[in-house]
Amino acid sequence: MPQVTNHLVALQFGAGKIGRGFFAQLYARSGFETVFVEARADLVASLNRHRSCWIEWTDGSRETIAPVSAIEASDTEAVAKAFATTTVASTAVGVNVLPALAPLLAAGLRRRAEENPTPILVLLGENDVEAHIRLRNALLSALAPEEHSLLERVGLVRCIIGRQAVAELPGDPPGVRVDRYAKLPVDADALIVSPPPIVGLYPVRPFEIYMQRKLYLHNGLHALVAYLGAQRGYQTIQQALQDKEIHALFVQGANALANAFLKKHPFDRKEHFETVQDILARIQDPHLDDPIRRVAREPLRKLRPEDRLVGAYRLLVEQGEDPTPFRKAILAALEYADPDDPEAQRLQEMVRTHGKEWVLREWCGLEGL
Numbered sequence: 001m002p003q004v005t006n007h008l009v010a011l012q013f014g015a016g017k018i019g020r021g022f023f024a025q026l027y028a029r030s031g032f033e034t035v036f037v038e039a040r041a042d043l044v045a046s047l048n049r050h051r052s053c054w055i056e057w058t059d060g061s062r063e064t065i066a067p068v069s070a071i072e073a074s075d076t077e078a079v080a081k082a083f084a085t086t087t088v089a090s091t092a093v094g095v096n097v098l099p100a101l102a103p104l105l106a107a108g109l110r111r112r113a114e115e116n117p118t119p120i121l122v123l124l125g126e127n128d129v130e131a132h133i134r135l136r137n138a139l140l141s142a143l144a145p146e147e148h149s150l151l152e153r154v155g156l157v158r159c160i161i162g163r164q165a166v167a168e169l170p171g172d173p174p175g176v177r178v179d180r181y182a183k184l185p186v187d188a189d190a191l192i193v194s195p196p197p198i199v200g201l202y203p204v205r206p207f208e209i210y211m212q213r214k215l216y217l218h219n220g221l222h223a224l225v226a227y228l229g230a231q232r233g234y235q236t237i238q239q240a241l242q243d244k245e246i247h248a249l250f251v252q253g254a255n256a257l258a259n260a261f262l263k264k265h266p267f268d269r270k271e272h273f274e275t276v277q278d279i280l281a282r283i284q285d286p287h288l289d290d291p292i293r294r295v296a297r298e299p300l301r302k303l304r305p306e307d308r309l310v311g312a313y314r315l316l317v318e319q320g321e322d323p324t325p326f327r328k329a330i331l332a333a334l335e336y337a338d339p340d341d342p343e344a345q346r347l348q349e350m351v352r353t354h355g356k357e358w359v360l361r362e363w364c365g366l367e368g369l
Contacts, residue, residue, distance in 0.1 A: 008032040008196070011079075011086040013101055015043055015070060017165035018092035018125055020053045021176030026184060028065045029199045035082050036070040037104065044070040046173040054175045058287035062175070076107050083108025084115045088196050090123035092161075095131055098124070102138035109143070109150040119193045121155045123186065127219070129211050129306075132156040132190065155192035158207055160185040160214045164282060166290045179282055185210055209265045216315060217257050218279045220308035224325060225250055225283070226295035227309075227332035237283065237290040253325030254280055257312060260319035298343045299336045305365035309333060313366075327369045334359060 010027040012019050015038035024034040038044050047053060052066035071078045083089065083105070091098060105122070112120065124131040135156055143150060162181045169175035186195070188203030195201055204210045222237070228249065229240025240246050258276045261267060302308055313326040334356050338344040350359050360366045 009082075009086045010034050011037065011082050011089040013037045013073075013089065013091040013104075014093040015040070015047065015053075016092060017168060017176045017178075018161060018163070019090075020065070020173075021055050021165040021178045022161065022163045023090050023092060023123075023125060024053060024065050024068060025055055025063065025178075026182065026199050026201075028068075030197055032087065032196075032198075034065070034068045035086070036068065037073050037079055037082075038070050039073040041072055043173060044072050050173060053173050054171070056169055056175050056177045058177070058179055058285055060287075073104065076104060079104045080107040080111040083120075084111040086120070088121050088123065088198070090125055090159075091135075092125040095126040095128040095134065098126055098131060098135050099138035102135065102142040105135075105154075106139060106142035106147075106150075109139075109154060110147070113150055113153070117153065119153045119155065121157050121191065121193065121195060123157050123159050123184075125159050125161050127159075127161050127211075127215070129158070129208060129215075131158050132187075153192075155190050157190040157195075158187040158211065160204075160211055162214060162218060162279075162282075164285075164288065164290065166288055166294065177288075179285060179288065181278075181282060209267075212311070213261055213265075213267070213275070215308050216312040217254065217261075217276060218283070219302075220257070220312040220326070221250060221254055221279070222283055222295050223302055223308050223333070224253055224329035226292045227299075227329050227336055229292050230296055230336055230338075231332040234292060236292060237295060238286055238288060240292065241284055249325040249328060250283075251280075252322065253312075253329075256316050256321040256323070256325070260315050260321045263319045264315070293338060293341070296333075296336055296338070296344075297341050299333050299341075299347050300343045300363070303330065303333055303347075303359075303364050310364045310366060330360075330364065330366075330369060331356075 008031055010032045012023050012034050015036040027034045047068055047070040052064050053068055054062055054064050056062050164179045165176050167177040169177055182200045184201045185204045186201060187207035188205040225237050225240050228246045234240040309326055309330050313323045316323040336344050337348050
């Protein structure tokens with residue numbers, strides 16, 4: 001079992017593409033050891049054997065991340081011991097999996113209260129505006145009523161994850177292919193203590209408008225290209241963007257969203273357009289070779305009323321901007337039928353049973369398009 005010492009330690013729940021390809025890299029650059037909590041025993045063994053992992057940038061160069069170690073997620077005692085002494089914790093498990101961490105975090109909070117009552121921040125790297133609510137509710141269930149005061153010692157801090165981690169690469173341990181985006185905006189209002197010195201971390205408020213900008217502009221435009229590209233049989237985002245019609249809709253949607261956000265929210269104009277241009281450049285990075293199946297997966301989640309496609313469409317309508325690109329993307333998403341994606345299959349069953357208009361009304365909250 002890894003030994004956690006008194007040096008700077010970050011406890012990272014999830015050793016997937018974002019855990020290894022973003023959080024661990026920021027931690028290493030900030031002088032932290034990363035201790036992963038991971039369900040895959042073979043990956044845990046590999047990380048402990050090598051005490052390092054690695055990433056590959058889009059230009060083909062590589063960076064080694066060290067020191068790292070790992071704990072199996074089934075070892076509640078070891079996780080609790082690590083949580084009691086860690087400097088900061090973070091998650092990158094997927095928002096639907098987040099509540100499953102509650103028993104581990106509850107055990108960690110109990111032990112920390114006994115050994116180290118210092119408040120702790122848990123950075124929620126799930127790109128979900130309600131991630132903190134989901135985890136807090138799960139923690140309330142995992143803790144006894146008399147233990148609920150333990151939650152006063154933990155800040156559940158939502159994060160905006162902008163780095164594109166597009167593929168796992170073979171190796172022992174496997175690598176992650178990523179772009180160089182290294183900013184980590186976090187919810188300023190959730191910082192119950194000053195954050196540790198992590199490269200790239202900076203607080204923003206109100207968090208919701210920054211999260212919405214990232215969700216609609218980055219994830220929304222990404223999804224637009226993915227679903228329109230899938231409709232035409234392309235395999236990667238880069239292939240789809242070579243299609244003149246898809247590229248035109250991508251640019252049109254970006255311009256409309258950039259204007260709509262400035263109309264509705266008090267973003268600094270210069271910072272806003274620099275952010276938009278950065279997003280567009282990274283989505284179009286010709287070296288990414290980003291699979292459409294990665295971006296288009298789980299279409300039901302992405303068709304919810306406040307998510308990247310429908311939310312962006314509604315914002316454009318509300319602010320008097322042309323919603324055509326997102327209208328076409330929503331209709332393309334309704335046709336997405338990846339046989340290996342359970343959500344895509346469930347969506348197609350809904351369409352077959354009830355029709356597209358029903359799905360638009362009952363699932364997306366739209367009265368037609």
